[in-house]
Amino acid sequence: MPKRASSDRWRIAPRAKLDLAALDAGSKAGAPGDKAATRMVSAELRARLDDLQARLYAEGSRSLLLVLQGMDAGGKDGTIRSVFAGVNPQGVRVATFKPPTSHELAHDFLWRVHAQAPADGEVTVFNRSHYEDVLVVRVHNLVPEQVWRGRYAHIRAFEQLLHDEGTTIVKVLLHISKEEQRRRLQARLDDPRKRWKFDRADLDERLYWDDYQQAYQDAIIRTTASHAPWYVVPGDRNWYRDWAVLSILVKTLERMDPQFPEAPAGIEGLIVP
Ligand code: ATP
Ligand code: MG
8 A cells, every 4th residue: 555645634635525614724733743843854855846846847848836825924925935945946936926917807817827837847836826816806706706607617627728738736725714814914013024014905805704715615626626636734833834835745746756858879978078
């Protein structure tokens, strides 16, 4: 029996039941030890990720897309900083999705997203993504219900296309509790180094917490697939979250098993003069 990958713990299987409210955002389940011990394991995973990324880049024929979603102050920025700290910046690209410009809004919702999809050999991180078009857009009725409801099928088709053309897709919800969001927003007010991140609009958005949870739950259930799985990662503890996302990425890349290309014929034994 193959050992059950620890990353399976957070994966949402197709047709599985999902109750976000029942998932403990402060969970430490499966962690290799306490905070210090887990951080040591994360350091090893970072080195492993660096090696796997180098292979993917050298192989140059497939790509990896990490979709990161979460509530305001959910830890997307911190996760990216921590998880990719040991990786060659040339092989990783972060695409951040803000509210669409009028030019972007004049196109279909996937237009700006598709343009950011990873090229062969690349690892691309979506900091927010096309999922905003069934999350914030749904919560605030930015388009008619019939339109956002139709988008789940468009998202599934889009991700199937990327998959069929050589992109491995991993989608992660950083799941924080409402109380943890309160703490983090308060810290943005109180800490001069974090104040620039404070956005008054986040306080208004917080009032829609339950609507967002419902929108996330529906989006995950409707779009998790074996070729584009959703993972719900408990996000209240940064050290646990970082280890979890690192574990998911390393496991995914190990399954891809990227290889350095074969040496071209005729260079065996060649000496550089
Ligand atoms: P943090 O979590 O640290 O606050 P952030 O991701 O919220 O960072 P911001 O610049 O504060 O970064 O917010 C980006 C905003 O863009 C979010 O409020 C998000 O809902 C909004 N957004 C992204 N994509 C879309 C979209 N397609 N339609 C409408 N709003 C969108
Ligand atoms: Mg924000």
